[in-house]
Amino acid sequence: MVRMRVGKFDYLNNFLPYYFLNEKVEIVEANPREMASMLLSGRIDYAPVPAFFYLKNRERLRHYEFCVASEGKVLSVVVVSRKKELDDGSIAVTPHSLTSVNLLKILLAERGMKNMLVEVNTAKASEMLELCPHALVIGDEAIKARMIYKVVMDLGEEWYELTSLPAVFGISASLKETNAEEMDRKILMATEEGYRRFDEVVRAAEKAFKMPREFLEEYFRTLKFRLSSKERRGLDEFEKYCRDYGLLE
Numbered sequence: 441m442v443r444m445r446v447g448k449f450d451y452l453n454n455f456l457p458y459y460f461l462n463e464k465v466e467i468v469e470a471n472p473r474e475m476a477s478m479l480l481s482g483r484i485d486y487a488p489v490p491a492f493f494y495l496k497n498r499e500r501l502r503h504y505e506f507c508v509a510s511e512g513k514v515l516s517v518v519v520v521s522r523k524k525e526l527d528d529g530s531i532a533v534t535p536h537s538l539t540s541v542n543l544l545k546i547l548l549a550e551r552g553m554k555n556m557l558v559e560v561n562t563a564k565a566s567e568m569l570e571l572c573p574h575a576l577v578i579g580d581e582a583i584k585a586r587m588i589y590k591v592v593m594d595l596g597e598e599w600y601e602l603t604s605l606p607a608v609f610g611i612s613a614s615l616k617e618t619n620a621e622e623m624d625r626k627i628l629m630a631t632e633e634g635y636r637r638f639d640e641v642v643r644a645a646e647k648a649f650k651m652p653r654e655f656l657e658e659y660f661r662t663l664k665f666r667l668s669s670k671e672r673r674g675l676d677e678f679e680k681y682c683r684d685y686g687l688l689e
């Protein structure tokens with residue numbers, strides 16, 4: 441049988457769900473934006489991809505239940521700053537993301553803010569903050585940056601304040617013609633195993649990522665990996681806002 445090619449974000453946020461996945465599959469690591477193009481080109485069969493990318497390419501894709509979401513603060517999708525708060529200065533945006541950039545546009549507009557978003561070709565907070573006073577960062581870079589710079593916006597938290605719903609940043613998907621239900625079920629089962637054997641996973645993550653234990657525990661408890669009815673409503677609401685702001689055209 442041909443082995444399935446499964447994408448995995450090269451971030452801490454995918455560590456727990458894949459830790460106990462002992463399937464014979466080919467794992468391909470990438471950042472969310474790269475993952476999106478690899479899924480469309482057929483380089484991989486199933487992967488978490490940016491929720492915005494799924495919404496934009498709905499007619500070609502099929503989504504599953506494994507996701508990366510948060511209800512309130514997410515900790516790893518943040519605007520960091522050289523300043524004390526988010527003023528009207530420009531915001532450098534990470535090239536690795538599709539969801540958070542569009543979510544940021546919505547959140548700023550809802551606050552009545554008109555900051556210029558600057559697409560830069562580095563995802564490193566220190567370099568981004570040389571170009572603009574504020575920077576939108578995601579994933580492990582965001583986790584590192586939040587320990588050095590001031591966090592002036594957590595996008596999960598801000599979205600929750602606006603809608604009282606979870607923010608879905610990533611969602612698993614395949615091309616329409618592929619059925620990856622079995623794979624999705626296995627990842628969700630591995631995720632459950634990860635929460636049952638939580639200490640083991642945290643200890644392994646401590647070694648692999650050299651991050652403080654307390655943070656790892658908090659982070660893994662913060663993320664939601666299953667698209668339950670609340671997350672579905674969060675995703676639908678995000679789609680509505682994207683349409684209202686003309687982001688999906």
Ligand SMILES: C=C(O[C@@H]1C=C(C(=O)O)C=C[C@H]1O)C(=O)O
Pocket residue numbers: 449451453472473489490491508514516517536537538539540541578579580609610611
């Ligand atoms: C929670 C995160 O969200 C990620 C952010 C994404 C985006 O902005 O496009 C896509 C997938 C998510 O896994 C993270 O970066 O840590």
